[in-house]
Amino acid sequence: METVSTPRRSLALTSLVAALLTSAVCGGAAMAAGVAASDNGGLLKLSVLSSRPELVSGGDALVRVQVPPGIELSRVSVLRNGQDVTAEFTADPAGGGLIGLVSGLANGSNALSALFKGGVHDHLVVVNYPRTGPMISGPHEQPYYCRTTAFTTNMPGGANLGAPDANCSVATRTHYMYRKTSGSFAQLPDPSVRPADLAYTTTNAGKTVPYIVRLETGTINRAIYQTTILHDPVSDPTPSPAAPPPGWNRKLIYPLGGGCQGGWYTQASSLVNPMNDFYLRNGFGVASATLNTFGNNCNDLLSSETILMVKERFIESYGVPLFTIGTGSSGGAYQSNHTADNYPGTFDGIVTTNSFPDVTTGMVGLGDARLLDIYFNTTRPGQYTPDQQKAVAGFHQFNEITFLSDRTGTSGTSARRMDPRQVFQANSVPVGVGMDFRYDPVTNPEGARATVYDHTANVYGRIPGTPGRGFAKRPLDNVGVQYGLKALNDGAITVDQFIDINQMIGGFDIDLNHVPERTTAYLDATRRAYQSGRILNTGNGMAGIPIITRHGYGDAVTGGDIHLRYWAFSIRERLIKANGHANNQVIVGHTANVEQLIGQMNAWLDNIVADPSRRPAADKVVRNKPADVVDACFAPDGTKIIEPQTAFGPGQCNTLYPSGMAPSLVAGSPLASDIIKCQLKPLDSSDYAVPISAQQWQALSAVFPQGVCDWTKPGVEQTKALPWASVGPSPVNQVFDVQAP
Secondary structure: OOEEOOOOOOOOOOHHHHHHHHOOOOOOOOOOOOOOEEOHHHOOEEEEOOOOOOOEEOOOEEEEEEOOOOOOHHHEEEEEOOEEOHHHEEEOOOOOEEEEEEOOOOOEEEEEEEEEOOOOEEEEEEEEEOOOOOOOOOOOOOOOEEOHHHOOOOOHHHOOOOOOOOOOOOOOEEEEEEEEOOOOEEEOOOOOOOOOOEOEEEOOOOOEEEOEEEEEEEEEOOEEEEEEEEOOOOOOOOOEOOEOOOOOOOEEEEEEEOOOOOOOOEOOOOOOOOOOHHHHHOOOEEEEEHHHEOOOOOOHHHHHHHHHHHHHHHHHHHOOOOEEEEEEEOHHHHHHHHHHHHOOOOOOEEEEEOOOOOHHHHHHHHHHHHHHHHHHHHHOOOOOOHHHHHHHHOOOOOOHHHHHHOOOOOOOOHHHHHOOOHHHOOOOOOOOOOHHHEOEOOOEOOOEOOOHHHHOHHHHOEOOOOOOOOOEOOOOOOOOOOOOHHHHHOOOOOHHHHHHHHHHOOEEOOOOOEEOOOOOOOHHHHHHHHHOOOOOOOOOHHHHOOEEEEOOOHHHOOOOOOOOOHHHHHHHHHHHHHHOOOOOEEEEOOOOOHHHHHHHHHHHHHHHHHOOOOOOHHHHHHHOOOOOOOOEEEOOOOOEEEOOOOOOOOOHHHHHOOOOOOHHHHOOOOOOOOOOOOOEEOOOHHHOOOOOOHHHHHHHHHHOOOOEEOOOOOOOOOOOOOOOOEOOOOOOOEOOOOOOO
């Protein structure tokens, strides 16, 4: 039986809480939210290790008190909202102070104080949110279908998690798995009994331990999460931040799942399985959640929030990792990029495959493909050869246009994620979301709309006067785009064809129906897409971490494939644009071994951790890159070809694996592909390499009365992303409040 969660009021900060965030808490010491204010030189120093202090969740936080030499730890006390919680603290194994899991935090602001009998003290405000969220992603989506009764991954005997409460939550449970000498995982019913076929493993930290895995399963932020770590329940102490499992190499890997289509309105019952032999046998901790698979949740902000909360839980259980690696393919690449850049420090390095920059700019190419599909196959059927269609669209494969367009709903991918109805067609319905809830403009105008935009309406805002809670505004635009410009200049199409394409291409209404007018973006939604990081900027967290990007190569797939090669180079162009270089990124070919890439990232981060210099973090990343971590592709026989990777141009890799383009690139868009709405300029004859008659020029002027795209300028409303952006309820770095009048 499926359970529908009921709406929950967002956490409201009272005037008292707001005052605590900006004024004195103890002893008249002024502080901003999450920033300690110290007396007597701040000899004691409070900090939150498990999260940012303004984004604590679940009622507890791992807290450290830095104590200078000469002060006895036993003379230090800690208060939570005036109550002594010193008993929760113990000596920090790393030395120099105390650590403790402070529980009993109230929702909202809490005052922590560290006191020394001689008078030295420190104060810190922490803001706690419910374990069910939200913190930064805005009001919970409704309807929302709980799936705990269907979740069986790694559960003993295939049992499910049982019935949830109104927030899709269940009790946390822990059990043990072990690796057999035959090479498979099995349940360990009695953790005190060592099976005869128990394997042992030597981690990359050099420790040989029984291959026994502690697996925790629970719910956080309305997601089902699982964490795994090597732990022997017989010989090892109970794991805690003060006593991490000896088999743990003190590193965390956070794998993220792909997809997008259908990724809304459900908690889902699957996740990236954390029982990964490669990760675990090397000693890594592993964490993931159902809302970190884009096929379950195609909202990168909600995914990032879930990552923050699940990682917080992991740290509170085992301690702070030396570093965390985010990794994933396709939709998992989106999430890796977004979380690394928008929430700096959450991931210390990322390894992505089938790489894309972000969801929002990805929709531009899907929309263009559908418009061209309609033009070539409905408006002007049979009037363009396959080669001409490829030239206009830029794709290597003729049928890439119809694949990405997906008007017939046969591929289950691509542009249907922009259509509020198609994704709910028979056999494509997300599990738990019934047809009765589906939006229909006539029979159910207040129903659930299955689009990327509506799923992220907390960022984009809603259109006043539309049914229900309101349809989401779209950062989508094609005003001024000269479709087929390169094809015209290359002689693949005629001037008259070029004019006709741009005259008849049209755009979309809010339901993705084709209309004669071009699509116009909502400017406020476009601005927030940039501000909040929905359009990948790369100038925040990604500026100072190592990045290994394995490109996709859907260009060669005959039936069409969304994972096109050039997207990896869009990421590189954005890095250069934001930071002046991309020296912290390596691009490798689509056949590179993922485990080897993870091994290279591990070595790269090990080097950085071991670097004692005071150089800026970004400099350390470049200086500590291992010699074998280089741009490369692999020949069909497996030979590694080391050479700078480029999207186009000469080179062995480009000869072996030539990149296709996209309609926007053919129209003149820069490779960064980060412009939603272009600035316009008057028509300029120098843009065209072919003669245009006076009559044709007049027709072209009528097609573009406002002018054409000036791709040399930033996009309209384009601005740098704000790190640690929120759309509520957290007021810190809040870029938009969808509930505000």
